[in-house]
Amino acid sequence: MSGQRVDAKVVMLGKECVGKTSLVERYVHHRFLMGPYQNTIGAAFVAKTVSVNGKMITLGIWDTAGSERYEAMSRIYYRGARAAVVCFDLTDSSSFQRVKFWVNELKSCEEHCRIYLCGTKSDLVESDKSRRQVDFHDVQDFAEEIKAELFETSSKTGQSVDELFQKIAEDYVNFTSFQVIPGTGNVNLRETKDSYVNSCCHH
Numbered sequence: 001m002s003g004q005r006v007d008a009k010v011v012m013l014g015k016e017c018v019g020k021t022s023l024v025e026r027y028v029h030h031r032f033l034m035g036p037y038q039n040t041i042g043a044a045f046v047a048k049t050v051s052v053n054g055k056m057i058t059l060g061i062w063d064t065a066g067s068e069r070y071e072a073m074s075r076i077y078y079r080g081a082r083a084a085v086v087c088f089d090l091t092d093s094s095s096f097q098r099v100k101f102w103v104n105e106l107k108s109c110e111e112h113c114r115i116y117l118c119g120t121k122s123d124l125v126e127s128d129k130s131r132r133q134v135d136f137h138d139v140q141d142f143a144e145e146i147k148a149e150l151f152e153t154s155s156k157t158g159q160s161v162d163e164l165f166q167k168i169a170e171d172y173v174n175f176t177s178f179q180v181i182p183g184t185g186n187v188n189l190r191e192t193k194d195s196y197v198n199s200c201c202h203h
């Protein structure tokens with residue numbers, strides 16, 4: 001049984017049903033699960049190791065439940081995170097309003113956490129432009145204001161999913177201030193590589 005070290009803790013945040021679990025599934029298992037939507041309960045964890053300039057970096061990704069019922073628990077999961085992927089559904093304007101709540105939380109509680117805004121389900125707006133409810137330029141302005149990176153992804157087609165997590169890993173390597181602060185982020189794991197563990201998840 002070998003221990004595994006997590007370099008960067010990453011937390012997925014956002015309103016329920018925006019597609020956080022699907023993003024992680026696409027990134028880690030290269031698949032898109034069809035079928036009825038199943039909400040996450042609590043949170044699920046997965047680790048994935050990627051290469052950045054020949055250096056191996058292990059991202060420890062916490063996929064939190066979006067339901068407001070679990071909001072207090074989500075706070076536990078973003079503690080010590082080096083990166084937060086704050087998701088919203090491009091076809092649901094209310095989910096973008098919820099982004100502002102999470103950004104405020106992170107800005108006030110986790111100053112070392114870099115924020116990545118992620119507009120999900122881009123396949124839906126590409127196939128039918130009238131379904132877009134969140135204007136790209138509004139999000140771009142907001143991203144600039146809060147100094148966040150911005151991605152539009154599709155877990156169905158895979159569009160920009162690898163790019164999002166690769167950017168997180170690269171930023172982790174490239175920005176000194178983004179490195180783990182002693183005593184906050186490093187976690188030793190046993191047999192958790194590429195598999196969900198802990199308080200899983202769907203029902």
Ligand SMILES: Nc1nc2c(ncn2[C@@H]2O[C@H](COP(=O)(O)OP(=O)(O)OP(=O)(O)O)[C@@H](O)[C@H]2O)c(=O)[nH]1
Binds near residue numbers: 039154
């Ligand atoms: N077309 C399309 N549907 C998506 C995409 N991502 C997620 N979905 C669908 O949106 C629904 C919710 O996806 P989840 O990944 O479970 O959402 P979640 O944010 O993890 O939800 P919670 O666990 O409640 O917080 C599911 O029916 C998915 O199939 C996408 O990129 N394109």
